[in-house]
Amino acid sequence: MTMRLSGKTAVITGAARGLGRASARMFAREGADLVLLDVARGLPGVPYALGSASQLEYTAELCREFGVSVMTRQADVRETHDVEAAVSMAIGRFGRIDVLVNNAGIAAPSGKVAHEIDEHEWQLMIDVDLSGAWRAIRAVGKLMVEQRSGSIVNIASTAGLVGYRHFAGYVAAKHGLIGLTKAVALDYAPRKVRVNALCPGSVRDDPQVEGRMLAEIARSLDVPVGEHEEAFVQAQPMNTLIEPDDVASAAVWLASDESRQVTGSVLTVDGGFTAR
Template sequence: MEPPFIGKVALVTGAAAGIGRASALAFAREGAKVVVADVNVEGGEETIALCRALNTDAMFVRCDVSQRDEVERLIALAVDTFGRIDFAHNNAGIEGVQAMLADYPEEVWDRVIEINLKGVWLCMKYEIRHMLKQGGGAIVNTSSVAGLAGSRGVSAYVASKHGIVGITKAAALEYARNGIRVNAICPGTIHTAMIDRFTQGDPQLLAQFAEGEPIGRLGSPEEVANAVIWLCSDKASFVTGATLAVDGGRLA
């Protein structure tokens, strides 16, 4: 049977590693052509090599999603190369630093908001403009369980991820009758480089993170990618404006 996304094009930001890379590879397995975007050129090139090994076309574009000109160029290159953008996973993000709110560095706050929230807005701005021309599409934004509940010491990250939930709902309502579905995924503790930075290689601390999940383990990037694929598929055709927690039961 032919893969369901044959003839479709998927764009994934923050795809040099972790959830973004897993998402790009999941789209490739489903038959889509994949546009990989990231500021990490080496990691991005590795991702497209892995996509091509799955017998699909893939291209890499270096892009800082906080910069309007770079995002506009990304969308233009994707359309010029593949003719369309059917699916977009706006995943690029950073965690900032760990500090109490009153001590949080202003320059780090600004950078977290610029990449995590403004970056999602800019990507949607240009993705939606093209999707309106082609008659529809599906967008998934990466928020977090920190976008649905508070967390100490990471106020900029929490604010940005709550903002993603809000802008996802607003966009879903604005474009629901244009054939464009917009949803958000809210990962829990997923074993990525971000978690490794938090734990600093301490196996006991990593075990504590795992123990804090009701399911008793950390999630994998591939499990999050599976949720992205479902939200983009026809199986989720009546789903828009949703926030899907992929968190092993943590918020429950």
């Protein structure tokens, strides 16, 4: 069996559930040791429950079954101190960080036209979905540059490429994340540190990873989940929803040395949605 990430240490944010859990599990299967981070509590202003400490531990347990070393830590990507403490813990234990997956993000507060978004809602969205990724990059970037190796995978969205009605904050943050990806890719390219963005389309809310993105978007738009799902199945040319593992597989590839010449790129896993 060839392990595509053996010997590598990966830090994954937002790892308690959803795409974070799916990615962590697949990284473990490929032999990566993991440092799993999650805010692991609710945030004021976010109208739905975020990941919990219990969910984060469960993700870690799933990963340990593959025989890799897994550390967990509560970290809010809005807090510089949280992120830096997590990184220094990873260094103390593993001596290196090879991969950062910036997965932490929120989909709501959303569902409003632009002029209805209030100041706090706007700041919250930008702070988590865009600035959070930057904070994590700032914390590992110096180390990766010194190592002269590393891969940073920013989980953006098709909302980083096209607009969605009533999602101005989210769309702006994800567009910003793609911009951040490209700029940092150029900063780090001479040092062999790669930065790429991954844009999932509509991902099925898989109960195994306790995903709820689709449900929350439907709720923001005030439509029944089934109807919303159906609309996206129609909108994605392959006429099916994306599975969390489809996204995780792409993340493994971007994290592995197989993609060693890939940087500053935007990889869509959207069933052809943005090809239209």
